[in-house]
Amino acid sequence: MSTIGWVIYNGNLPSSKFVDFARMLQEAAHRQNGELHIYKNNDLLSFLVSNEFKILKNTPESLPDYVIFIDKDIYLARQLESLGIPVFNSSRAIEISDDKILTYQELVKEEIPIPSTIIAPKIFSTGTIEKNMLTQVIEQLGLPLVIKEAFGSFGEQVYLVHSEAELREKVEQLQGKPFLFQSFLKSSFGRDLRLQVVGNHVVAAMKRTSEQDFRANVTSGGKMENYSPTTEEKVLAIRAAKAIGADFAGVDILFGPDDSRYVCEVNSNAHIRNLFDCTGINAADYIVRHILRQIK
Known part of the structure; x- marks a missing residue:
């Protein structure tokens, strides 16, 4: 049967x-x-x-x-x-993946490298923004810096700000929403890696690049090419997927200074069509095979 x-x-x-x-x-x-x-x-x-x-x-x-x-x-x-x-x-893995703040907290628990991050304090839509808070953010992360809403997909709800005035304006726009501040990795401007993890394996990978945007997402206009990840990159991606409890995930990795690597996001329901078009590898076969083994 x-x-x-x-x-x-x-x-x-x-x-x-x-x-x-x-x-x-x-x-x-x-x-x-x-x-x-x-x-x-x-x-x-x-x-x-x-x-x-x-x-x-x-x-x-x-x-x-x-x-x-x-x-x-x-x-x-x-x-x-x-x-x-x-x-x-699982519902818990989806919940963590969907919330970038929860994701980074789980990654740090497992000592997985991420860009330096400050979680914005909860600001109600009718609240006031203290200048001291913005000053602390700039002192710790420098400028330019990245702001990410906790909830968002396809590289949207991610902003690069260059000045204190820009920072205040964006924070005012985001009042009432959960978000975070993050150091900007100039070394990864317009380029990142997407590794598809299934179980204990990386089954496919691609490099994404953009000449116009600091984000390399294909939805934002990025181009993709087949990529052979290093052993270190594979281990990093698998650790990141396990940190949020995912059986399968698309893990985005940034290029840090001195050839270092940082985890940017862990996507529990990353779409696999672009990956297939780029690499010729159908991750769906690996996902289904893994699940059937798990339930048996």
Whole structure:
């Protein structure tokens, strides 16, 4: 009897890249003689009644043997886990990955190198910004520096500021949102690495570059090329994925001074189409194989 799984993506987003990721995983499962049914997160309603968790859906299909969760709807992921269903990545891994502040805190616990970072104190939308706080940030990190909102994807919600006036203006704009300040690695301007980790292995990697933007994300106009990571880069990426508890993740690595490397982000649901187009390696096959081994 074949193993039956679900892959869940966000049905409220207009881009086709989300369902494309789901289909790549579904096709990979079929190649491994498994069944993987695609669901939107809004096809599955988390229903709570006294002493019971339920999932409301419009099909008679029974609950799956496992779920591949490529969305950030952690409440739905937790609901499925509460029903005893193995979820990959786990709701906790997704929660940490989705929040850059939590991610960096977990990385530092494991002594994984990151750019120097200051977490912005919680500032309510009606609060006031103390000049002393901005002065401390500049003294510690220098200028220019990077500001990152805690929640954001595809290199968006990341800003490079060059002056104290620019810094104050951006902080005022972000009042009411969680964000952080980070040292700017000039040595990594417009270039980074994306390593795809599955289990204990790096299965594919690419280098991304941009001539116009300090961010190298392809969505921001960056170009990509196949890359053969060093042993040290592989170990760093695997450690970063494990630090947030991810079974699979796209780990972004920055180039530091003196040929050093720093972890920039750990993406629990990193899309793999660009990686496939760049390297010819279909990470979906590795992800599904890893999960089937885990549940068996």
